[in-house]
Amino acid sequence: MEYQTTEKICAYAKWLTQACRVAGLDAEQYGGTVWVIADDHRLSEQVTCQLDENGTLRWLWSWGRPITHLRDMTRILTPDEVDELVAAIKNVVSIQVPRR
Template identity: 50%
Template sequence: MEPYTTEDIFAYAKWLTQECRSAGLNAEQYGAEILIHGASNHLSERIICRPDDRNDLRWHWSWGVPIGRLDDSARLLAVDEVEELVRVISKVVCVPLRRGI
């Protein structure tokens, strides 16, 4: 398998950025990185697209862990599983704030 080019990675980042925006998230692309804010702008997350140890292209959370599925985090998402990626990202940046404890 040929290594991914910078252009490939940027194209995936652009695609995910657009899909996040379509889902109502504020997403800004910076090369292979995307900064995503929830609808309330109280929470944000930076994710990056890069190859893993086996040269599979994956999305990684800001703390370096690859992004997995909501129902089975051990199953890592492929870079083109955009709908599930948006769902997972939304769960992180759109957590409702607790009021009046």
């Protein structure tokens, strides 16, 4: 059972990594984690696919919160909502960082 879950998590991570790259983001997969680096290399984000307390697969931000839909913050995205996941990630890593 656990092997199947690990295999599924890695497949979702691969799918998300490829979708991020198609969207113009620099993304690398490490097991169930996807590391996304912004174009200017000043911002990056690590998202991880894992089981929540109810046994449901979810994508989590590096700070441990589930990734939600950009326009409906009450709706937690499922792992197969790749387009919405990429949009949310792109929104985070595309914030303009002031140069010092």
